[in-house]
Amino acid sequence: MQQPIAVLDSGVGGLTVVKEMMRQLPREKVIYFGDTARTPYGPRPSREVLHFTREIVDYLLQFRPKMIVIACNTATAVALEDIRSRVNVPVIGVINPGARAAIKRTKTGVIGVIGTQGTINSGAYEHALKELSPHVHVISEACPAFVPLVERGNFRSNETYETVLSSLGRLRKAPMDCLILGCTHYPFLSDTIAEVMGDHVELISSAEETARDISTILHDQRKLARGDQLPVHQFFCSGDPAIFKQITLQWLGEQIELTPVVWQVPQIG
The missing domain is CATH 3.40.50.1860 (Rossmann fold)
Known part of the structure; x- marks a missing residue:
């Protein structure tokens, strides 16, 4: 079997x-x-x-x-x-697969990471990224409102857009070219996240x-x-x-x- x-x-x-x-x-x-x-x-x-x-x-x-x-x-x-x-x-x-994918894709060496409070507080992505490339610059942001949206099946709505927009406000101004979706729930929201972040930022999923x-x-x-x-x-x-x-x-x-x-x-x- x-x-x-x-x-x-x-x-x-x-x-x-x-x-x-x-x-x-x-x-x-x-x-x-x-x-x-x-x-x-x-x-x-x-x-x-x-x-x-x-x-x-x-x-x-x-x-x-x-x-x-x-x-x-x-x-x-x-x-x-x-x-x-x-x-x-x-x-x-x-985490390590996601970090590898981002290192392969980034051209500027500035990588954003979004995740749950627990993941961001652990520093696990920053550690994994810097182990692969010590000079990479990592900008992290916890987005605790995203998982409840996904668990309700609310992938695209006005509420989703407003939640993503307010959660990513600081990251939108950062000079990154890659954003790691550091929670496996977040790809469900990738269309909205991409819309908010703009075409110049590539979204990285670890899947x-x-x-x-x-x-x-x-x-x-x-x-x-x-x-x-x-x-x-x-x-x-x-x-x-x-x-x-x-x-x-x-x-x-x-x-x-x-x-x-x-x-x-x-x-x-």
Whole structure:
């Protein structure tokens, strides 16, 4: 039986990575967990994000995945090394792939990063970018209002435009040529973000580079899926299944097999 790739996120954001995985690796079976009942992770204490990530990984291990993808920037910043130490399969995050993609694209060396409060406070992107190119100039901005918009399926509206415009006001004046969408939810808003930032700024999503990493690792380990039969993916969410299915259909363009999972939902703080 084909071993799946397990993908987890605080909500629907990781679907941006899944969509690219399906494009680049159509034979690979995906098991996806979106923790929609406890999203957003950005404002939560690191200890809570770490606990949630461990809990989801423990749940996903029952499916014997050959790889785990933490498709959440906040969880990557907080929990990546911890999860790697706890499991015996490759575990990858989305921060290093996003940083690599930006370094490849920038011509001015001025790179913007937007993300959740947790991701921006961690400094993970700045560290990853400067490790690749020490002289790069990084301008970061937390955009906590974006994830709730996406989780409601509100990708394009007057409210969305006004929220993006007010959130990116400082960055619009900065001399950057690349802007990293440092949260996997943000590509859902990419049309509006591009409109606000202008044609001179290229938006960088980690999804494409993350899928390349997955392909490279599985190829090196000789674990790429074989055969002509396309897999049946499985999706799990901890919140409202109707909203999750609606967003997934809109983003992936197909009906999904969805199983709701009930978690304890603590208050933020």
